[in-house]
Amino acid sequence: MYPKIRTLFLWCFIFITFHHCSPTHTSEVADFNGAPISIDSFNHFIQSEMTNNNVPGLSLAIINDGKVQHHNTFGYANVEQQIPITDQTIFEGASISKSLFAFLVLKYVEEGQLDLDRPLYEYSTYPDLVEDDRHKKITARMVLSHRSGLPNWRENEPGKKLKIKFDPGSNFEYSGEGYQYLAFVLKDLAGGNWKDLEAAFQTKIARPIGMEHTVFIQTPYTRENRAEPYNKNGQWIDWKNNYWYKKDDKVFVAASSIHTEAIDFSKWMITFMQEGLLSSASYQELYSPQSKLSEPSDELQAFYSFGLVSGNQGLQNTYFHSGSNDGFTCFYLLNTEKDWGFVVFTNSEYGDQLGEKIFAYLGGMTL
Secondary structure, eight states: OOOOOOTTTOOOOSSOOOBOSOOOOOSEEEOTTSOEEEHHHHHHHHHHHHHHTTOOEEEEEEEETTEEEEEEEEEEEETTTTEEOOTTOBEEEETTHHHHHHHHHHHHHHTTSOOTTSBGGGTOOOGGGTTSGGGGGOBHHHHHTTOSSOOSOGGGSGGGOOOOOSOTTSSOOOOHHHHHHHHHHHHHHHTSSHHHHHHHHIIIIIHHHTOSSOBSSOOHHHHHHBOOOBOTTSOBOOTTTSOSOOSOTTSOOTTTBEEEOHHHHHHHHHHHHTTOSSOHHHHHHHHSOOEEOSOTTOSSOEEEOSSOEEESTTOTTEEEEEEEETTEEEEEEEETTTTEEEEEEESSSOHHHHHHHHHHHTTOOOO
């Protein structure tokens, strides 16, 4: 449910057939530095990582020159029934939801419906926070950059009650609750219920980009094609009765409920690279570091802006995020100067770490 930012940022399948669908046909891709990488070698690397780390299934895409150069799927969406991952398989995107939600927020800003620096309580009363006057300081900018003063999830706090932990704007703490507060405000602006906010996301973001099956609130299609979740030992997770988020799937969870797959998500990545859909002013907000994630003495610096992590020292113009829900983990990275990137989704608890390894394999830095 939150990205594992490391030094810079912070079962075993013996009888598994890895290639189940048609990959994008190419013999090599360009790595982060423009050098050729053999697809056969890359696929071998992926297969080895899956076997060694109990990854049931995986979908990935690599972008060169602003286009998907390679796409492939591996393994199983349902191990017990031997149902393969295909182009249609849907994954939980977990915390990469924040990147897409930030796009939606900025659309509301461009349309004059939301001000990044106006206190959110002036738009909607949030019953969970009214007892603490400090909530009147919280703005959309603070939420998007994780400076709201709210915890990640109330379920992890004493008494499982939502409380403000520090003065809003004074510090950084990763917060899914903050994103959900902002989603509550946008819900009211959109019409008053979660379906209205989903419709706004589809109208303002997903459809203009061409994302066919990317949703915050599940549809019959996503439910039918959704991969099954598995834990780090390769054991199935009973998602109907024993799952991290107990609320029903009709809630738009801004921080973590996106459902998507590699080709659909790559459309958003390419839009980002080309500075499409949003205004130049909005992109400047996205690019601007809001919170420092590293120590001042560190040579390599990491920053959080609006739903994005970025850095210096060879990672200029590079933006990424990982995602981790129970049984689903993922990672994407893109560079706006090189028009280069990749995204990987898994129905395992290793996908965010795998994403970092893929970046290193493809000529990038160790994150």
